[in-house]
Amino acid sequence: MATLTPTLTLASTDASSDAISFSTTLGLSVTPPSKGISRINATATGGDNIIVPVGSANIAYLYVKHTGTTDGSTATTQLVDIEDTDNVAFARLGAGEFAFLPYSKAGGGKGVQLQVAHASVVQMEYAFFSKA
Amino acid sequence: MASLTATLTLSSTTVSSDALSFSVTDTANVVAPIENVARIIAATSGGDSADNTAKIILPNIDANRYVYIKHLGLNSAGGDSGADQVKIETADGTQIMLLSKDEFAFFPYYDGNASLLQIQASANTVQVEYAYFTRS
Numbered sequence: 001m002a003t004l005t006p007t008l009t010l011a012s013t014d015a016s017s018d019a020i021s022f023s024t025t026l027g028l029s030v031t032p033p034s035k036g037i038s039r040i041n042a043t044a045t046g047g048d049n050i051i052v053p054v055g056s057a058n059i060a061y062l063y064v065k066h067t068g069t070t071d072g073s074t075a076t077t078q079l080v081d082i083e084d085t086d087n088v089a090f091a092r093l094g095a096g097e098f099a100f101l102p103y104s105k106a107g108g109g110k111g112v113q114l115q116v117a118h119a120s121v122v123q124m125e126y127a128f129f130s131k132a
Numbered sequence: 133m134a135s136l137t138a139t140l141t142l143s144s145t146t147v148s149s150d151a152l153s154f155s156v157t158d159t160a161n162v163v164a165p166i167e168n169v170a171r172i173i174a175a176t177s178g179g180d181s182a183d184n185t186a187k188i189i190l191p192n193i194d195a196n197r198y199v200y201i202k203h204l205g206l207n208s209a210g211g212d213s214g215a216d217q218v219k220i221e222t223a224d225g226t227q228i229m230l231l232s233k234d235e236f237a238f239f240p241y242y243d244g245n246a247s248l249l250q251i252q253a254s255a256n257t258v259q260v261e262y263a264y265f266t267r268s
Contacts, residue, residue, distance in 0.1 A: 002146035007139075008238050010200060014134040015265060016168050024202055026234045036148055059230055063142060065156055081244070090228045092196055092242035094267070096158045099239035100140050106219075106227035129147060131232075 004028045004061065004129050006100055028061060029132035037063075041071065042124045046083050046115035049124075052103065054085055054111040057130035059104040062112060065125040068095035078120040085111040092117070093124075102131065136162045136198060136265050138238060160198060161268040165191065169200075169263045173208045174218050174253040186221055186252035189262050194246040196267040201251070201260060202236040208257035217254040223247060230254075240267065 007025035033056050042049045052060050062082075070076045081089040084105050091099050103112055116122050137159045144152040172187055179186045190197055201220060207213045213233060220229040220237065229237055241249055241264075251260055 002144060002148075004142065004144045004147055004152070006236075007141040007143075008200070008236060009139040009141075010136065010238075010263070011139075012134060012136045012162075012265075015136055015162055015166055016134075018168065020136075020168065020263075022169070024236050026236075028235070030144075030147060034147060036150065036152065037154065063140070081242075082239075084228075089243045090222070090241065091239045092244070093240055094160075094196075097160065097240055098138070098140055098156050098158060100142075101229050101237035101239045102231060102235055104227065104230035106221075127142070 001132050002030050004030045030129040031132040032130065033057065034129040035127055037125060037127045039123055039125050042080055042114040042116050042122050044116045044119045046087055046113040049114040050085060050111050051114060051126045052112035052128050055109050058108055059102050059131035061129045061131065062103045063100050063127045065098040066093040066095055067123045067125055069123050070121045072123055076122055078122050079117040080122050080124060081115045081117060083113050083115055085113055133161050133163060133268055136160050162265040163268045166265050167263055169261060171259060171261050174251045174258045174260045176253055176255065181250045183225060186250035188248050188250045190249035190264055192246050192248040196240050196242040198265045199241045200238050201262045203231040203233055204259040204261055205233040206259040213258045216256050216258050218258050218260055219252045219254060221250050221252060
């Protein structure tokens, strides 16, 4: 069994009067199927941009990042939704933003797809790892 | 306007033949409402959700919010929470994520409309840490 170690750090000196600065980390046991760091040119049709296939993982540790480009070099600020494969969005990424979460839709059997909020193309980075 | 800097590092020497080791950082402009790091008890009843089973951690507004949630591995009495998990749900009780002991999530929550986020234990009680920041 493999181990994935995510570490999240949040910091802010002006979000409140008390500065924020902390990290959290742990070792996650993961198993196939998984997909290492990959890129996709997401479009406005979510079904064309499935990043976690239907039924592939009961719990998928999912990383998604908006590269801020259409093709790796041309800048874009188009927003991109992270959706289940029933087209229900649960997160929206702007340029440069990322998400890391243990995706597990109630009832199982749902994958994850990306959908650009307007007719455009955005290059997205992603990876997923199945919880062991 | 305030800023929030989030950094995620993923590493593994065993998840594939090619070792995984990278970091991403994003600095975002944030505005009120902001809820700094808070702790709450997730249970299966006695909540403030529509069916009283869950605790609402994000108010029902039309905005994109950066959300941090962590399962602390403790029950309400401070003991080990064991295998009890934390369900992250939308307003209608639909589970979208599931946190096990010590796991965390960080994501910009938005479903395109005014929406809230609530949490519920899979059984018994679980201490949960969370924070949110509204995108400007």
